[in-house]
Amino acid sequence: MAVIGDGAFPSGIVYEAMNNAGGMKKPLLVILNDNEMSICPRVGGMANYLDRLRSNPFYTGLKTEITKILNNVPLFGDPAERFLAQLKEAVKAGVHGGMLFEELGFRYFGPIEGHNIRLLRKYLEMVKGLDDPVLLHVVTEKGHGYQPAADDPVFFHAPPQFHPASDDSKTAPTEKTALTEETAPATAGGKSYTQIASAALARQMAADERVTVLTAAMCQGNKLEAIRRDFPTRFFDTGICESHAVAFAAGQAKAGLRPVVDIYSTFLQRSFDQIFQEVSLQNLPLTFLLDRSGVVGPDGPTHHGVFDLAFMRIFPNMVVMAPGDAHDLEAMIAFRLSLAGPCSIRYPKSSAETAGGERTPLELGQAEVLRSGADGAIVCCGALLSNCLRAADRLREQGIEIEVINARFLKPLDEKTILPAVRDQPFVLTVEEGVLAGGFGSAVLEAAAAAGLDASKVSRLGIPDHYIEHAERKELLADLQLDAEGVFTRCSELLADAGRDIERVAR
Numbered sequence: 001m002a003v004i005g006d007g008a009f010p011s012g013i014v015y016e017a018m019n020n021a022g023g024m025k026k027p028l029l030v031i032l033n034d035n036e037m038s039i040c041p042r043v044g045g046m047a048n049y050l051d052r053l054r055s056n057p058f059y060t061g062l063k064t065e066i067t068k069i070l071n072n073v074p075l076f077g078d079p080a081e082r083f084l085a086q087l088k089e090a091v092k093a094g095v096h097g098g099m100l101f102e103e104l105g106f107r108y109f110g111p112i113e114g115h116n117i118r119l120l121r122k123y124l125e126m127v128k129g130l131d132d133p134v135l136l137h138v139v140t141e142k143g144h145g146y147q148p149a150a151d152d153p154v155f156f157h158a159p160p161q162f163h164p165a166s167d168d169s170k171t172a173p174t175e176k177t178a179l180t181e182e183t184a185p186a187t188a189g190g191k192s193y194t195q196i197a198s199a200a201l202a203r204q205m206a207a208d209e210r211v212t213v214l215t216a217a218m219c220q221g222n223k224l225e226a227i228r229r230d231f232p233t234r235f236f237d238t239g240i241c242e243s244h245a246v247a248f249a250a251g252q253a254k255a256g257l258r259p260v261v262d263i264y265s266t267f268l269q270r271s272f273d274q275i276f277q278e279v280s281l282q283n284l285p286l287t288f289l290l291d292r293s294g295v296v297g298p299d300g301p302t303h304h305g306v307f308d309l310a311f312m313r314i315f316p317n318m319v320v321m322a323p324g325d326a327h328d329l330e331a332m333i334a335f336r337l338s339l340a341g342p343c344s345i346r347y348p349k350s351s352a353e354t355a356g357g358e359r360t361p362l363e364l365g366q367a368e369v370l371r372s373g374a375d376g377a378i379v380c381c382g383a384l385l386s387n388c389l390r391a392a393d394r395l396r397e398q399g400i401e402i403e404v405i406n407a408r409f410l411k412p413l414d415e416k417t418i419l420p421a422v423r424d425q426p427f428v429l430t431v432e433e434g435v436l437a438g439g440f441g442s443a444v445l446e447a448a449a450a451a452g453l454d455a456s457k458v459s460r461l462g463i464p465d466h467y468i469e470h471a472e473r474k475e476l477l478a479d480l481q482l483d484a485e486g487v488f489t490r491c492s493e494l495l496a497d498a499g500r501d502i503e504r505v506a507r
């Protein structure tokens with residue numbers, strides 16, 4: 001038995017499975033839980049089809065009739081037969097829907113009211129006896145049973161901790177700005193990277209008609225509501241169909257548009273082959289905005305976006321960028337329009353920081369040296385830059401001068417800036433919020449080895465070869481030694497190896 005939501009239902013893999021099951025003719029029960037909601041209201045042709053099924057007289061007009069009949073059918077005995085006889089009548093009366101599923105080899109039942117437990121149990125008893133695949137269409141209300149959730153199902157899809165008021169069920173959490181994983185991005189202390197990205201995109205859409213934005217059901221999480229409202233003809237929500245979103249964007253790029261696929265890093269994995277064949281092989285000017293890159297916090301291992309650096313860099317033609325801060329992110333979104341081929345820009349689920357000081361203008365494949373020093377070098381790929389700068393500050397207090405390089409690009413890698421550091425510095429520490437296997441540090445090691453340099457001088461901080469559990473992002477970064485304290489500690493160890501003793505008082 002499989003239970004699937006109507007939001008997940010349009011995903012291509014569902015039809016692969018139904019095709020398979022319909023051909024096998026085995027007694028598989030699929031319960032479609034139709035609450036008219038994905039995270040946001042569901043969209044697309046399948047949504048319209050389900051709406052039509054719900055407006056079918058079988059559900060509306062005859063619903064009460066059928067319920068009445070069923071209420072008289074005992075739970076045990078041979079109800080399936082009796083039910084099917086009733087159903088035949090319904091079919092004769094032309095009120096039976098679900099032909100799409102029937103044609104695929106499923107028996108379609110419903111829609112029925114999912115909150116009517118007695119009715120639901122009867123249907124379950126009935127379909128149990130059938131030998132064919134069955135699709136049972138159940139209608140429910142998202143948030144049912146807790147009024148604030150029913151009133152605001154988008155917010156309550158993944159709410160923060162709250163106390164359901166014991167005496168007043170209408171009391172919703174007072175703090176709607178708290179972090180929820182799949183809905184609102186982090187906003188503590190200023191703007192999140194997500195907000196900066198969507199504002200930059202909106203400006204670009206206003207200035208350039210070729211710019212389109214695609215999301216796979218994450219309009220709210222990616223803060224795209226204003227774009228959906230202001231640019232309805234250039235905003236596309238494919239539903240939870242990531243592979244298609246990328247292929248669709250590739251088609252748009254081929255036709256002369258400059259699409260942006262705004263997607264969570266972890267969900268892009270569903271589009272791996274489209275990145276290859278539809279995008280990179282065609283060398284199309286498409287941008288991937290990879291939100292929630294790195295560790296995301298309590299959503300845990302399914303949602304940590306830790307693979308993208310490693311898998312994006314393997315594709316020819318791809319430019320792989322990782323902004324060190326908010327300034328870089330805005331510059332990269334503007335810069336993408338100058339590229340003739342595909343690129344990706346990744347940023348974490350966190351409030352944005354700015355490195356400050358005088359900045360080097362963004363140029364293809366060029367890193368930025370933010371701090372000079374000869375006691376060692378940190379090369380950071382991405383938004384952990386502020387942690388690296390804080391670690392360097394602490395070392396400076398002890399008279400240690402560390403060079404800090406903001407890599408900006410993983411591909412093309414700025415060998416002109418990074419390799420001299422490998423050659424001349426006592427050590428180079430690469431820092432990235434992604435898997436160590438095949439990621440940024442690996443790219444530096446490869447380049448150092450290819451240049452005949454002593455690659456053993458390169459140490460790497462990143463995500464080790466195991467899945468990262470649930471915890472607050474801050475806690476996870478500390479565990480992974482990717483916070484300022486961790487970078488400081490690792491530098492201290494490397495300095496100690498090079499004969500420099502550092503006072504290591506944890507802060």
Ligand SMILES: Cc1ncc(C[n+]2csc(CCOP(=O)(O)OP(=O)(O)O)c2C)c(N)n1
Pocket residue numbers: 004005006007008009033035037038039142182216217218240242267270
């Ligand atoms: C591959 C993938 N894309 C997007 C998401 C984000 N996401 C989580 S739940 C959800 C909506 C699911 O809607 P539905 O299947 O109808 O279930 P409901 O929450 O309404 O019961 C989305 C878009 C995800 N978890 N995985």
